[in-house]
Amino acid sequence: MNILVTGGAGYIGSHTVIKLIEAGHTPVVVDNLCNSSAESLRRVAQITGVTPPFYQQDVRDTAALEAVFAKHAIDAVIHFAGLKAVGESTEKPLLYYQTNLDSTFTLLEVMRTFNVKTLVFSSSATVYGSEPAPYSEDSPIGRGITNPYGRTKYFIEEMLRDIASSDGSLAITSLRYFNPIGAHPSGLIGENPNGVPNNLMPYITQVAVGKRAELGVFGDDYDTVDGTGVRDYIHVDDLAEGHVAALTHSQTGYCAINLGSGEGTSVLQLVHAFEEASGAKVPYKIHPRRPGDVAVSYAKIARAADVLQWRTTRTIEDACRDSWRWQSGNPEGYK
Ligand code: NAD
Numbered sequence: 001m002n003i004l005v006t007g008g009a010g011y012i013g014s015h016t017v018i019k020l021i022e023a024g025h026t027p028v029v030v031d032n033l034c035n036s037s038a039e040s041l042r043r044v045a046q047i048t049g050v051t052p053p054f055y056q057q058d059v060r061d062t063a064a065l066e067a068v069f070a071k072h073a074i075d076a077v078i079h080f081a082g083l084k085a086v087g088e089s090t091e092k093p094l095l096y097y098q099t100n101l102d103s104t105f106t107l108l109e110v111m112r113t114f115n116v117k118t119l120v121f122s123s124s125a126t127v128y129g130s131e132p133a134p135y136s137e138d139s140p141i142g143r144g145i146t147n148p149y150g151r152t153k154y155f156i157e158e159m160l161r162d163i164a165s166s167d168g169s170l171a172i173t174s175l176r177y178f179n180p181i182g183a184h185p186s187g188l189i190g191e192n193p194n195g196v197p198n199n200l201m202p203y204i205t206q207v208a209v210g211k212r213a214e215l216g217v218f219g220d221d222y223d224t225v226d227g228t229g230v231r232d233y234i235h236v237d238d239l240a241e242g243h244v245a246a247l248t249h250s251q252t253g254y255c256a257i258n259l260g261s262g263e264g265t266s267v268l269q270l271v272h273a274f275e276e277a278s279g280a281k282v283p284y285k286i287h288p289r290r291p292g293d294v295a296v297s298y299a300k301i302a303r304a305a306d307v308l309q310w311r312t313t314r315t316i317e318d319a320c321r322d323s324w325r326w327q328s329g330n331p332e333g334y335k
Pocket residue numbers: 006007008009010011012013030031032033034035036037057058059060079080081082083084099103122123124125177178179180
């Protein structure tokens with residue numbers, strides 16, 4: 001199938017493009033490179049031997065997006081494009097609402113024009129807000145979300161549900177990602193954050209490679225195994241394969257599915273697993289809790305197993321080793 005991949009030059013998108021190619025699909029990438037580099041796609045070509053068609057344009061540009069649909073006979077869409085920095089979304093909420101919502105509106109309109117029925121959307125565990133973990137897809141969403149970024153995911157999910165119920169021929173899947181880490185085992189592509197990383201794993205790898213002096217651990221007084229926050233870390237290649245499964249098993253209607261491992265790992269457990277896998281040291285210091293953080297987040301994973309016939313196959317150790325291979329081989333990312 002010809003799959004439009006919005007945001008396909010980004011971290012999760014580039015790994016998914018590889019899995020799509022390996023599964024025999026033809027990915028077509030649209031990305032404005034606001035948080036990525038075309039180098040990721042050159043490396044996808046190096047890994048797969050296939051150069052995916054790439055259009056550097058904004059998803060909100062209707063005419064340009066129509067031209068891509070007209071040229072490539074798109075069969076289905078995976079929609080990764082969007083802004084994702086939680087802290088920045090609190091400072092610039094309008095930018096987040098405009099970018100994440102408008103891009104989805106434009107995409108849905110162009111899909112309607114070209115009669116494309118299948119959409120896989122990048123949602124997030126953040127939609128569960130203040131619900132107690134583990135999160136099931138039947139848990140309420142939208143309550144206690146602490147930032148505009150998270151609300152864009154919630155609003156888009158609600159909109160997609162309405163749109164799917166208005167037209168029974170649509171097949172829309174929202175994949176609620178838990179915490180993606182790791183990199184392609186080649187070490188050629190990986191997470192490439194701009195500036196100071198917001199997320200734990202890229203911070204750990206930048207400390208390990210000597211770019212930053214020490215990790216700040218946000219809180220050691222949570223009610224968890226060692227007092228530090230617990231998350232459900234998922235290897236980005238498992239996540240990428242979840243998208244291929246979502247296309248394969250896509251059914252009409254609206255379906256939200258957790259993509260996680262079902263296991264919780266604390267900040268310090270991840271630090272120690274990383275040190276073990278890499279042989280590098282990660283000095284750290286305890287800081288106050290980060291505002292907006294929940295103590296524990298992990299997934300119930302039965303629906304992914306039932307509907308997608310998918311579950312994670314890679315371990316935290318695999319993810320640590322692959323993150324380190326990427327970071328140590330590319331200390332400056334794609335630069
Ligand atoms: P990323 O920033 O690496 O990838 C997003 C890509 O979208 C980037 O390449 C960026 O240039 C592009 N983009 C942004 N706005 C665009 C626009 N208007 N038009 C065209 N391209 C645009 O992020 P990622 O980690 O790969 O995340 C992909 C998706 O998954 C995002 O929607 C994100 O919110 C969601 N998600 C990520 C995480 C995570 O922890 N990484 C967790 C849950 C959900």
